[in-house]
Amino acid sequence: MASILMGFVGPWQIILIVALVLLLFGGRKIPELMRGLGGGIKEFKDAVKEEDKDGESEKKS
Numbered sequence: 143m144a145s146i147l148m149g150f151v152g153p154w155q156i157i158l159i160v161a162l163v164l165l166l167f168g169g170r171k172i173p174e175l176m177r178g179l180g181g182g183i184k185e186f187k188d189a190v191k192e193e194d195k196d197g198e199s200e201k202k203s
Contacts, residue, residue, distance in 0.1 A: 167175060 163172070
């Protein structure tokens with residue numbers, strides 16, 4: 143059932159989600175949340191790259 147509904151995200155649903163986020167967190171808090179999210183994504187990518195390098199060096203040995 144959920145997979146059927148996922149394909150029907152239109153502009154009104156996006157506007158509703160954005161409005162709810164603004165109401166819950168306020169305009170001042172959103173940039174801080176996005177900055178934290180971006181930092182988390184960057185750390186995750188760095189960890190994945192580091193793991194790949196470790197895996198390649200173990201294979202060469």
